[in-house]
Amino acid sequence: MLVRAMLLLIVTAVLCPPLTIGQELPPLPSGAKVTLEEDWSSSKIDEKKWYVYRKKWGNGNHGVVPENVTIGKDVVGGKQKNVLVCTAHGDQYDGEVIGWWGNKTRVGGVIVSQQYFASGRFEVVMKIGSQEKHPGGPADPMRPKGCIPALWTYGYRWVEADKSRQGEFQAETPMYNPHMPAYGLAANEYWSELDFPEFGKAGNFENSMYNTFLQNRHDNRFFQIPRAIDGSYHTFVTEWRTHLRPMPAIRDAQVIESEGYYWIQDKSVPFADYLGNPLKKLGDNKYALYEGKIAMHYIDGKKVAGNDKWVPAMSAQLNMGVWLPDWAGPADWKTASMKIASVKVWQYGDEGDVIGVMKGRNPDNFVQDGKPID
Template sequence: MSRTIFIICVLILQSQLSSTLSAQVFFEDFNGSEIDTDKWNVLNFKWGENIPKGTHGGVIPENVFIQDGNLVIRALGDYYKGDIKGHGQNTKIGGAISTKKKFTSGSFKVRAKICPQPGALSAFWTYYYENEEYNHEIDFEFPGRNQYPFKPEDSDLDWGLLSNWRGVSEEHHSTADLYIGNQTDGEYHIYRFDWYAGLETEQPRIEWYYDNKLIHQSFENIPDHAAEFSMGIWFPWWIGKSNFDIDYMYIDWVKIIPFE
């Protein structure tokens, strides 16, 4: 084989490999006029309610839409008096979307402005559930500063909850309640976690990043089941009161890079 033919073959192989790797990357910049329902599920239900401690209205499709190149997720607080209806009540209603494709190990990155209300939970998460002993989940959530010894009324958006689960009991999940930085400065920030489900040569772990700076690692209770990736707002009982009418989270883009 001549040198010229060899070089051409190498370039073709490199091009094919590059195309394969690019095809594996999931990227969405929300520049269309509507949510791409070939890629996304728009959620319409309620979860995680603890009635003795507080109720909420779930998530609904009306609170998720595209505007000015952003995915907009609307939060309706306790002061909301409009016509939008939730699940069981018409206040504390959020919105969420999830990927139709399931992912395992990978880098999950979102550029967003979270909702600037400590009474609404802004979240990015993976989720797969079979039963209480088999709940595989990774969370990047705001506000934090509400886990023991803090109380719901201590919730602070400059703090975040970084969690991973393999079940719902205390021994099956790990949570860090950390100061992260100013989340209400009006700027977009990058929220990312890298999920290493584990190979023979690599320790299972999760790494959380804020504006591309590593802020936390977890080495216990690491999920290993393929899961959807979700983004949204909801109203759990463990955060502060939702003393507002309407507010929003803005998501500029999301990028998921699967690991081999």
């Protein structure tokens, strides 16, 4: 019995690694494939790899715009090289760039990968702020209080169904799920997001947010990472893993196939058992759930954070940049920035990855003169 218990503990430790802080970044697993590399050496933003938002979300800000995403020069590892510069315009900005409804203040810049990614390793060499002050910049150049520099994956899909049958599954709209209504409508938001991290809530840059979003579930976690707030470049790495979880009680009559996946169609199946994720058919009356497993986060090769709750399985695009929501606090300056020296993504192809459900470019929602798109 003791031996069996010890074996169970060993297996559990392998399958469900603890969120221990300070561990070394592990070697890449066999079969990992590089699917994106970028160092901006071409001196331009490659439109085959990237697009840049003109978009607003959240409160207390005026969006993000392409004009605030540029290629510049900086010293990285003792050598001058090209870097991506994502600029934030604070509460005192009075220049020419405008955002939502023509407003000049609280406008940021975000770049997005054309590709969608799922399980894998995401490596970004990035600098928050600067070690030196500049005219119109923050009083503390290492901590540009009032803006949110961030790295995140994001995938989103809106599904709308017949409102007269809002409380029921609808076979003609296989992805519609009455257990996760959005905004009181006969509609769903499929949402896949990992934040790794978001800096600067309420002006606090050392206590950063590593969040997960899975449909209508959201887990918000804070971790202390002061080592990254020194105006220098650091290597941020996130490992995202997924798996298949058997669901032995599910039968063929309870699901419907769409887009290569199987979707629950039976209200008697507890929503908490699957949270809107699709299933894989393994045989007659035999299914497993596509499910996010864990996300581990490292800075300069040391583990600093982890997420094991509501980790998504659906693929998402890599987002990088800076924005200025109200919850960042006042931005008592004209300009600040984050800089990205390089990006590299490996994909692992875990069996729990959901590929192809999230797709396409996340659209802009206002035009260059600031007017919203209807």
